[in-house]
Each structure stands twice: as C-alpha cells, then as structure tokens.
Amino acid sequence: MKKYDYLVVGSGLFGSVFAHEAKARGASVLVVDKRPNIGGNVYTEKVEGINVHVYGAHIFHTNDRRVWNYITRFAEFNRFTNSPVANYKGELFSLPFNMYTFYQMWGVTTPAEAEAIISEQRVEIKETPRNLEEQAISLVGRDIFEKLIKGYTEKQWGRDCRELPAFIIRRLPVRFTFDNNYFNALYQGIPVGGYTKLIENLLDGIEVRLNTDYLEHKQALDMLADKVVYTGPIDAYFGYRLGYLEYRSVRFENELLDLPNFQGNAAVNYTDRETPWTRIIEHKWFEFGKDEEGRDLPKTVISREYSSEWKPGNEPYYPVNDRKNGELYEKYRQLAEKEDNVIFGGRLAQYRYFDMDQVIAEALHCCDAELD
Ligand code: FAD
Ligand code: UDP
Numbered sequence: 209m210k211k212y213d214y215l216v217v218g219s220g221l222f223g224s225v226f227a228h229e230a231k232a233r234g235a236s237v238l239v240v241d242k243r244p245n246i247g248g249n250v251y252t253e254k255v256e257g258i259n260v261h262v263y264g265a266h267i268f269h270t271n272d273r274r275v276w277n278y279i280t281r282f283a284e285f286n287r288f289t290n291s292p293v294a295n296y297k298g299e300l301f302s303l304p305f306n307m308y309t310f311y312q313m314w315g316v317t318t319p320a321e322a323e324a325i326i327s328e329q330r331v332e333i334k335e336t337p338r339n340l341e342e343q344a345i346s347l348v349g350r351d352i353f354e355k356l357i358k359g360y361t362e363k364q365w366g367r368d369c370r371e372l373p374a375f376i377i378r379r380l381p382v383r384f385t386f387d388n389n390y391f392n393a394l395y396q397g398i399p400v401g402g403y404t405k406l407i408e409n410l411l412d413g414i415e416v417r418l419n420t421d422y423l424e425h426k427q428a429l430d431m432l433a434d435k436v437v438y439t440g441p442i443d444a445y446f447g448y449r450l451g452y453l454e455y456r457s458v459r460f461e462n463e464l465l466d467l468p469n470f471q472g473n474a475a476v477n478y479t480d481r482e483t484p485w486t487r488i489i490e491h492k493w494f495e496f497g498k499d500e501e502g503r504d505l506p507k508t509v510i511s512r513e514y515s516s517e518w519k520p521g522n523e524p525y526y527p528v529n530d531r532k533n534g535e536l537y538e539k540y541r542q543l544a545e546k547e548d549n550v551i552f553g554g555r556l557a558q559y560r561y562f563d564m565d566q567v568i569a570e571a572l573h574c575c576d577a578e579l580d
C-alpha cells in the first residue's frame with residue numbers, strides 16, 4: 209500500500225485543478241513543485257499593495273461556460289478588459305487591430321475605407337497563407353504588419369515571421385468596429401486579490417512540498433503514490449533522450465517606482481525591432497490602481513519583458529509549435545503513452561500553447577476520465 213493515491217508534479221493550474229478534484233472525490237494527494245512558490249506561471253506576489261504577476265501578465269478570458277463557472281468558485285473576478293497600447297518608435301496605436309488602429313494608421317473613419325485599404329494591400333498574398341508573415345498581411349495588410357507585427361513577433365519568437373506558423377497571429381482579433389478589447393471572450397477578468405489566492409483555495413487541505421524537483425528524487429517520490437500526474441516538460445521527463453524541444457524563455461526586469469502612474473495602461477507593447485524589450489507591464493492597472501479596500505495605490509511596479517531562446521536551466525515559457533518541434537513532441541508523446549501510471553498534462557507536458565482556460569478544461573477532462 210502506497211501512502212498517496214496521486215503524486216501531482218507541478219502546482220500550476222493543471223496540477224492544482226487535478227489535485228482539488230482528486231481530493232474532492234476522496235483520493236489522497238501529494239503535490240510537489242520545484243519552485244519556491246505554488247501556482248506555476250500564474251503566481252502573483254504582493255508588493256506595496258500591488259499584485260505583481262511574477263511570471264508574466266495573466267489575463268483570464270474564456271468562452272467556455274463550464275470553465276468560467278468552475279474557476280469562479282475559487283476567486284471573485286474583477287471586470288478588467290485587456291486593451292494594450294502599441295508603441296512604434298513613439299507613435300501610439302490601439303490593439304487589437306480595430307477601427308481605432310485603422311484610424312491611427314491611415315486616418316480612415318469608416319469600416320468601408322479600412323476594408324478597402326486592407327483589400328488593396330492583401331493582393332500580394334495570392335495563395336493560402338503558409339506562414340505568419342503571409343497570414344498577417346492577408347488579415348491586416350502590409351502597413352500594419354510592418355509597424356505592429358513584424359518587429360514584435362521577431363523579438364518575441366527570435367525567428368523570422370516567414371518561419372513561424374500562421375496560427376500564432378490568428379490568436380489576435382481583427383475587427384471593423386471601434387472596440388479595443390484584446391480578446392473575443394464571453395468572460396474576462398482578473399481574480400481579486402491575485403492568482404495566488406485562487407491557487408491556495410484550489411489546494412486547500414492538500415499537502416504541498418515546494419522546492420522539490422520530482423526528476424531529482426523520482427525513485428523516492430514514485431514509492432509514495434500509485435499514480436503520477438506530471439505537468440513539467442515532457443522532454444525533461446525522458447532525460448531529453450530524443451533531443452531537446454525548443455521553448456522561448458522570458459526575462460523580467462522589475463522596478464518599483466515612487467510615482468502613482470508610469471504609463472497609464474496595464475500593457476504597452478514596443479513593436480519596433482530596436483527596443484530590446486517586447487512590452488512593459490504596469491501591474492496595478494489589472495486592479496484599476498486600487499487596493500482591496502478601494503484606496504488609490506501611491507506607488508507602481510513595472511516589468512520590462514525580454515524574450516530569449518530557452519537554454520537548459522532557464523524557465524521554459526512558450527513551446528515553439530513549428531513542424532520540427534511538433535515531430536519531436538510526437539515521438540515523446542508515444543513514449544509517454546507507454547509509461548504506466550503516469551498522466552502527462554498541461555502546457556509543458558503536452559507541449560501546447562494553451563491559455564489558462566484551456567489548461568483548466570484539459571485538467572477537468574482528465575479528471576472526468578481518470579476519477580469518475
Ligand atoms: P505551469 O504553470 O508552467 O506549471 C507547471 C509547474 O510544474 C511549475 O510550477 C513548475 O515549477 C512545475 N515543475 C516543472 N517541472 C517540475 C519538476 N521536475 N518537479 C517539480 N515541479 C516541476 N494564459 C492566459 O489565459 N492569459 C494570459 O494572459 C496568459 N499570459 C501568459 C503570459 C506568459 C509570459 C506565459 C508564459 C503564459 C501565459 N499564459 C496566459 C498561459 C498560462 O500561463 C498557462 O496556460 C498556464 O499557466 C499553464 O499551466 P500549467 O499548470 O500547465 O503549467
Ligand atoms: N503580436 C504582434 N504584435 C503585438 C502583439 C502580438 O505581432 O503587439 C503577435 C505576436 O506574434 C504574438 C501573437 O501576436 O506571438 C499572439 O499574441 P498574444 O498576445 O496572444 O501572445 P501571448 O503573449 O499571449 O503568447
């Protein structure tokens with residue numbers, strides 16, 4: 209008899225939802241995480257009353273009612289709507305691509321005028337777009353591609369836009385209405401009091417061991433539980449024996465400033481190629497610059513984000529879902545299928561560019577299959 213039914217590796221959203229559901233159905237669970245904190249990439253930390261998104265800005269958005277009804281049991285969400293501003297060499301544009309952007313770019317005031325310019329510019333793409341550059345030009349034309357997409361994308365991914373898959377740019381809405389909402393989502397918001405509180409609520413009553421690397425202590429930890437739910441990188445699990453999957457990593461440079469308002473918005477993207485950072489996040493605006501009692505916060509915390517290629521030892525952030533990596537992942541997936549008593553789930557173990565809501569949906573599906 210082993211001590212636990214499940215060992216959950218990783219206390220991110222996937223691991224925490226699985227652990228919660230397993231416990232709720234009467235199973236015994238141990239969660240381990242190699243980081244000093246719970247929450248994986250959604251972890252937030254309070255600095256001068258501001259919930260700082262330590263591993264990058266996270267805005268919850270979903271069209272999945274099941275996921276929304278589920279996650280709002282663990283936190284109250286505010287009505288934050290993401291509307292980033294793009295800064296191209298000092299010129300400001302609204303995002304995502306909508307009538308405000310088209311007005312700022314071309315001075316057009318009607319949808320028909322904007323559509324006419326884009327139609328004219330997209331004629332250079334004659335066939336179905338084969339890569340991000342062709343997809344972008346065919347959606348919004350060359351002017352917007354050059355000023356708002358090319359530099360940002362090449363900084364973020366470290367690759368030419370012609371080497372990137374088209375689907376990445378289809379994440380962004382293109383609208384012929386005056387609407388700066390970055391997401392086409394029925395539900396959107398930020399958990400009041402930060403994501404860490406939400407994760408704490410999911411993990412309530414569950415034993416968690418932090419600073420514990422499963423792969424370093426695999427043998428001993430495997431002895432403790434009948435089954436493992438692994439949410440770390442799939443290639444690391446197999447000792448990189450088939451080679452390394454590629455990831456993009458992000459470095460954050462944080463600053464606490466003794467002023468109430470640095471940039472007037474939660475996110476400003478720097479879309480030129482020369483500025484070394486991709487964007488600056490001003491965390492207080494996710495909660496409207498106020499603390500939980502509704503008082504204005506006197507200081508501000510900003511993070512400059514620098515994107516880099518992942519190297520062993522760095523945090524892997526974004527899977528690089530191109531063909532080469534897709535093929536390698538498929539080989540790892542076949543190995544994973546043969547691994548008895550291990551479930552692989554989440555952004556790193558499934559090597560997918562999942563948003564939070566998709567990770568929660570995956571975890572709930574996994575619970576349905578495994579626990580019911
Ligand atoms: P993770 O959060 O990565 O959790 C995995 C956990 O496993 C980590 O805590 C890690 O320490 C642990 N782990 C790994 N290996 C081991 C090991 N060997 N032993 C022990 N523990 C281990 N989604 C949105 O919906 N909206 C957004 O605005 C958004 N912004 C994002 C911004 C950035 C910069 C990034 C990188 C992602 C963003 N996402 C966003 C996606 C979101 O972060 C993920 O979908 C979600 O957090 C993934 O959860 P997860 O549990 O799969 O993985
Ligand atoms: N993107 C861009 N300019 C911007 C913002 C985004 O070209 O100002 C592109 C970039 O290639 C990015 C993709 O659109 O990878 C998707 O953007 P999203 O904000 O969804 O990326 P995330 O940071 O959430 O992965």
